[in-house]
Amino acid sequence: MKRFAVIGQPVAHSLSPRIHAAFAAAAGIELDYQALAIDEADLATRLDALHDEGWAGFNVTLPHKQTVMARCEDLSEAARRAGAVNTLTRTDSGWQGDNTDGTGLVRDLARAGVVTAGQRVLILGAGGAARGIIAPLLATRPASLVISNRNPWKPEALSEAFADLGTLTPRTHWALKGDAFDLVINATSAGHSGPMPPMPDELFADGAVAYDLSYGTAHAPFAEWAKAEGARVVHDGLGMLVEQAAASFARWHGVTPDTAPVLKALR
Ligand SMILES: NC(=O)c1ccc[n+]([C@@H]2O[C@H](COP(=O)([O-])OP(=O)(O)OC[C@H]3O[C@@H](n4cnc5c(N)ncnc54)[C@H](OP(=O)(O)O)[C@@H]3O)[C@@H](O)[C@H]2O)c1
Known part of the structure; x- marks a missing residue:
């Protein structure tokens, strides 16, 4: 075996x-x-x-x-x-x-019925996970893709690194003031250690969706903040975890698994 x-x-x-x-x-x-x-x-x-x-x-x-x-x-x-x-x-x-993290995210967004094409998308955080989801998200042709981070230099570097694939607009969290988004993706690890960092108000457009790469207890601070800020629906990252695993499984075994029952069982 x-x-x-x-x-x-x-x-x-x-x-x-x-x-x-x-x-x-x-x-x-x-x-x-x-x-x-x-x-x-x-x-x-x-x-x-x-x-x-x-x-x-x-x-x-x-x-x-x-x-x-x-x-x-x-x-x-x-x-x-x-x-x-x-x-x-x-x-x-x-x-x-x-x-397979980026594929996992895009597949889970599709599973959840979250559209990115033609939408204003914001990524919060610019660490390893954020870097992994940029190319797959750009490939879905959002109207705009903005990335903001506590350390202001990381979004600048990522914007340059992905310039050949499309426009990734770098921001600090506070420079987001006045902008509104249809989808806000949390790729920070802030929820593992405490509350969400301070953010400008009104980042969520009418009907906007919030998606958190974190799941379990680390998801709670983002979920609380996104709901208070008016997100229509908030998703955690458990589906992404299952989907990235499915992509690895398919790579190794040549079989694409049905993820729905596994996600249901984990919940
Ligand atoms: N669902 C999945 O399948 C999946 C897959 C991968 C990752 N994840 C999750 O994604 C999250 C990020 O992982 P990662 O690998 O990208 O971590 P990482 O490389 O360590 O990056 C952490 C990011 O979070 C920011 N951050 C951390 N604490 C913060 C705080 N208190 N306030 C504001 N910003 C803060 C960092 O900002 P600075 O640059 O300013 O430090 C950085 O942008 C984790 O929660 C991880 O569990 C989920």
Whole structure:
């Protein structure tokens, strides 16, 4: 039986083993999928050893999503653009790196009936996850895509990095004052440590949708803020998590899983 795992530190909390087990059961595939805690200092040697042991693929979570790129002999366009890898696939001589987070978001938006084409879209946050969703969002042809962040330099750098794919307008949070959006995507990790950072009022246009990459307890501060600011509906990132896992699963097993029952079971 081929062996797979999610690698990170910490990793015991990860839902990935449960999600991949559910996909495999539905597809009639026998699967060995584990959670392997790997310290940053050990990443290179552990990946070499795991390759020698014949492991077939890994999902990659914090803190390795960026650093693991240096251990890949080949990177997909999505991983190169994202500057991060969340899926490793074994080759005879090493590891191929891919990033399915952006695909996961776009598929979950579609599942939830959230349209981005022709819409004014705002991304809050400019870290690794934000970087991974920019190219797929630009590909959906929004009317505008704006990115704002606490550190003002990161949106500027991302705007330049993605200029060949379309216009990504860089802002600080406060410079958003006076703008309104049809979709506000929270890609900050603020909810893990406290409330949402202060934001200008009236960012949500009439009927606007709010989408949070975070889920579980980390989703609560954004949900509370977005509802108070008038968002018509607020989505968390659990669907994105399931969809990015489905894209990895399809990459490894050649079967595209039905995500709806798995998402329902997790909820
Ligand atoms: N649903 C999914 O499948 C999925 C996939 C990937 C990530 N995520 C979630 O997405 C979130 C972001 O992850 P990441 O990998 O991008 O993290 P990251 O690279 O560490 O970036 C964190 C971002 O949040 C901002 N931030 C953090 N604390 C803040 C605060 N108190 N006030 C304002 N801004 C704050 C940072 O701003 P500065 O640059 O100013 O520090 C940065 O833009 C996490 O909650 C993660 O769990 C979900």
